[in-house]
Amino acid sequence: MNGNEAEIGYPGVGRVLVIIPTYNESENVRLIVPRVRKATPEVDILIADDNSPDGTGAIADEMAAADDHVKVLHRPGKQGLGAAYIAGFDWAHEHGYDAVVEMDADGSHAPEELPRLLDALRGADAVIGSRWVRGGKVINWPVRRLILSRGANLYTRMVMGMGVKDATGGYRAYRLPVLRKIDVETVTSRGYSFQVELTYRTHRHGFRIAEVPITFAEREHGVSKMSGSIIKEALWKVTVWGAQSRRERVRRMFKPSDRWP
16 A cells, blocks of 8 residues: 555545554464454554553554554543543544544444445545444344343334434444544443443434444453443433433424414
C-alpha cells in the first residue's frame, strides 16, 4: 500500500478507526490487533485501555511503537464500555477520521468480517454486525444465553418500535457525523445498554441503519465482563425508552394539522 492509499483510507468510506476497549486483555490484544491489520490494512486501530492491572496497556504501547497504524489511549481506570467508546469517538473526531468501528478485544468479533461491515457502510450511516439476521450465528454459547440474547432483542424491538434485529450487538460501524448528530456525549448508559441507546438515538434521528450477518464466537481467553446487574440495567432502560418512544408517536399522531380541513 502506497502513501496515497493510506491517506484515502477504506474505499468509499474514508479514514476508519477501529476502537478496541481493553481491561485485562493481555492475552487477547496480541492476537486481535494483527488480525485486524491483516483483514483491513487500510484502517487504524485505537486500543483504549482502562489502566489494566495485567499490563495490557504496556503491550499496546509496544505494538504502537512497531506499527504506525496502531494507537493507544490510556485511561485512568475502569469506567465501563460506554465511557471507553465515547473517549474513542472523541479521539477519532479530534484526529480527523470519517468513521469508527466498535470491536471487542476478546476475538468474539472476527476481524475477517470487518470488510463486510465497511462495505455496507458505503450505503448506510451505521452498520451493525448482526447475530440474528439471516446468515448470522453464534458459536459456543449455552442455550440459556442464546435465549437471553434473542429474548432481549425481541423485547427491544417490540417495546421501542425499531426494526433492528440485533440492537444489543457490539460489532458495529458509524460515520462520525452520525455520532455528533445524536449527541453521543450525553449518552448515559455505560454497560450493556450502551449499544441499545446508540441504536435508539440513531433510529430516532432517521439515519440509515444496516445489518450484516456475522459469526459471533465466545471468548477463549480471559473473563467476560457481563453480569446480572448490567443486564437488569439494560432491560430497565429499554422499558423507559420504549415509553418515551410511544409518547412521541402519540404526540405526532394527534398533532394539529397546519392545514384547514
